[in-house]
Amino acid sequence: MKDFISMVDADRLFIENIISLSSFLKEKQKKGELYRPLEGFTAALIFEKPSTRTRVSFEVGVYQLGGHGIYMDNRSSQLGRGEPIKDTARVLSRYVNLIVIRTFGQERVEELAKYSDVPVINALTDEEHPCQVLADIFTIWEYKRNLKGLKVAYVGDGNNMCNSWLIGAAYTGMKFYAATPKGFEPLIEYVEKAKEIAKDTGAEIVITNNPIEAVKEADIIYTDVWASMGQEDEAEKRKEIFMPYQVNRELVKHAKSDFLFMHCLPAHRGEEVTNEIIESDRSIVWDQAENRLHTQKALILKLVRKVNL
Numbered sequence: 001m002k003d004f005i006s007m008v009d010a011d012r013l014f015i016e017n018i019i020s021l022s023s024f025l026k027e028k029q030k031k032g033e034l035y036r037p038l039e040g041f042t043a044a045l046i047f048e049k050p051s052t053r054t055r056v057s058f059e060v061g062v063y064q065l066g067g068h069g070i071y072m073d074n075r076s077s078q079l080g081r082g083e084p085i086k087d088t089a090r091v092l093s094r095y096v097n098l099i100v101i102r103t104f105g106q107e108r109v110e111e112l113a114k115y116s117d118v119p120v121i122n123a124l125t126d127e128e129h130p131c132q133v134l135a136d137i138f139t140i141w142e143y144k145r146n147l148k149g150l151k152v153a154y155v156g157d158g159n160n161m162c163n164s165w166l167i168g169a170a171y172t173g174m175k176f177y178a179a180t181p182k183g184f185e186p187l188i189e190y191v192e193k194a195k196e197i198a199k200d201t202g203a204e205i206v207i208t209n210n211p212i213e214a215v216k217e218a219d220i221i222y223t224d225v226w227a228s229m230g231q232e233d234e235a236e237k238r239k240e241i242f243m244p245y246q247v248n249r250e251l252v253k254h255a256k257s258d259f260l261f262m263h264c265l266p267a268h269r270g271e272e273v274t275n276e277i278i279e280s281d282r283s284i285v286w287d288q289a290e291n292r293l294h295t296q297k298a299l300i301l302k303l304v305r306k307v308n309l
């Protein structure tokens, strides 16, 4: 495995490795122990969309491992002036050991990976957010020490988060119920792929338009923004359509009493989740955000050093 550009690139064993390596790295960092196996390592971090968590966790993670990350965006690089992604890939491969990219179409990441000699990591596209799902799964594992059979209710837009989660849940044998309004379901190719993987892992994959069906007896309730980056023009229209899918006091009554609330952030209080739920003692969103750092460090080590723990 050279690149991590889709959640499909992971599998059960890969995810288990990420969990154990992330635990190891997190423990070291909490003890204040330096662990710098990647001295002299460099990474290009290309962001064609905004970011807080992903950018900072990658920059800090690369630095903590002993390397150096170079942030690039469209305004300050030739990408914004139309330099082809395949040329960018070949040039950057001559300088750096890793390329991380957040962009629009998944095909842009695929093209970058095809022409790059160094590993490429998908830091979010319109179709996927696999790094977030690694952090989410690690976070759930920290709380539950188990993944198989847990019921995850994903409520809201069948977007990039939902697509990557379908695959992550399928590999780890979870019950994944996605409840979206009609017309906002996850992409069919991800649903089909998840169902195919589920045949081997015992996962359950259900797509519904009924949020209560999804949340019923759920261990985890997950939501994300209703209008993703690039869909700002649709935000007002979407608010009306999505309101029945808001994670609020009424909806969470259907979940297990010890349910955990998750959100990749940034959150829009009063839209996909109420302030009361995100600030409640069931919410683990800050651990989830923190774990971006640990799981991405693990991912980098696995890709560049082929580390297995």
Ligand code: CP
Pocket: 050, 051, 052, 053, 054, 055, 124, 132, 264, 265, 266
């Ligand atoms: N969750 C996440 O990817 O956040 P950012 O957009 O801030 O990177």
Ligand code: NVA
Pocket: 124, 125, 129, 159, 160, 161, 224, 225, 227, 228, 229, 264, 265, 266
């Ligand atoms: N679905 C959201 C995720 C943000 C981390 C977006 O693409 O904007």
